[in-house]
Amino acid sequence: MLDDGSDELINGLWPFMKRALVLFLPFWVYLVCWSAGLPLLLSAILSGLSLSVIIYFEKSKLRSKSESE
Amino acid sequence: MVGISAPSTLEIIFMTCAFLGTIFFLLMMTLMMLGDVLGGVFDSVFDTDFSMDSDLSFELFSIQGLAAAIMMFGYMGMFTLSATDTEIYAVLAGGLAAVVSMYGVGMMLKGISDLQVDGTMKHEDAIGQRGQVYSRIRANESGEVSVAVDGTLRVLTARAKDKSLHIDTGEFIRVIDVIGSTLIVEILHQGNEIETEEE
Numbered sequence: 623m624l625d626d627g628s629d630e631l632i633n634g635l636w637p638f639m640k641r642a643l644v645l646f647l648p649f650w651v652y653l654v655c656w657s658a659g660l661p662l663l664l665s666a667i668l669s670g671l672s673l674s675v676i677i678y679f680e681k682s683k684l685r686s687k688s689e690s691e
Numbered sequence: 692m693v694g695i696s697a698p699s700t701l702e703i704i705f706m707t708c709a710f711l712g713t714i715f716f717l718l719m720m721t722l723m724m725l726g727d728v729l730g731g732v733f734d735s736v737f738d739t740d741f742s743m744d745s746d747l748s749f750e751l752f753s754i755q756g757l758a759a760a761i762m763m764f765g766y767m768g769m770f771t772l773s774a775t776d777t778e779i780y781a782v783l784a785g786g787l788a789a790v791v792s793m794y795g796v797g798m799m800l801k802g803i804s805d806l807q808v809d810g811t812m813k814h815e816d817a818i819g820q821r822g823q824v825y826s827r828i829r830a831n832e833s834g835e836v837s838v839a840v841d842g843t844l845r846v847l848t849a850r851a852k853d854k855s856l857h858i859d860t861g862e863f864i865r866v867i868d869v870i871g872s873t874l875i876v877e878i879l880h881q882g883n884e885i886e887t888e889e890e
Contacts (some may be wrong), residue, residue, distance in 0.1 A: 642851060646760075650789075653701070653782045657701065
């Protein structure tokens with residue numbers, strides 16, 4: 623199995639955080655958008671896009687880690 | 692009717708989160724507290740040696756953190772909603788509370804992992820330490836010395852630096868080198884001791 627090195631991010635807490643964020647971040651973003659009065663469609667799109675933030679964060683942390691090494 | 696109205700969708704979400712989070716959190720805490728007792732009973736009755744490795748316990752702790760986050764999201768959201776009557780504030784405050792509680796659990800995990808101590812003794816740490824000969828060191832043979840290594844007094848195999856030297860039991864020595872697990876020692880003369888104390 624290939625190891626992408628993300629297991630060691632944030633003192634090894636990242637794998638757990640990632641799963642929790644994937645579960646709850648879209649839900650939370652949707653609630654924020656919905657409670658702010660945005661249209662349902664826009665709220666749904668934004669909540670879906672919030673998943674990309676998690677991936678982007680992971681990739682950027684991995685990149686900075688590999689550069690520092 | 693008598694001040695009770697049907698809850699809004701957001702209130703239902705917050706209440707569900709608070710209820711389920713609390714139930715799950717308390718359940719996990721109870722299981723964690725009873726874990727040793729029940730584990731011991733299970734091992735005794737079924738004559739097994741079931742133990743959780745660090746990965747599994749870490750996952751369980753993670754679930755506990757998740758439960759705490761859901762619980763705090765529900766409570767803080769409900770509290771903010773009833774206090775401000777503004778839905779977006781409630782959602783934001785609930786999210787913040789969830790992150791803070793998860794961070795707290797993360798810190799707790801870090802604290803627990805910091806409590807682990809590597810008990811492996813490094814013989815190299817004995818270099819420079821002073822001690823006493825426990826079992827005499829004959830010329831060109833090994834004996835035993837008692838020295839403090841990493842804060843623990845240990846009895847270790849030792850040889851004299853000068854192969855022709857015979858060091859009697861009770862003599863004070865200083866460790867000057869380590870080869871494998873054998874300490875190389877020299878007699879600690881009165882002058883050496885005074886020098887070291889002056890340093």
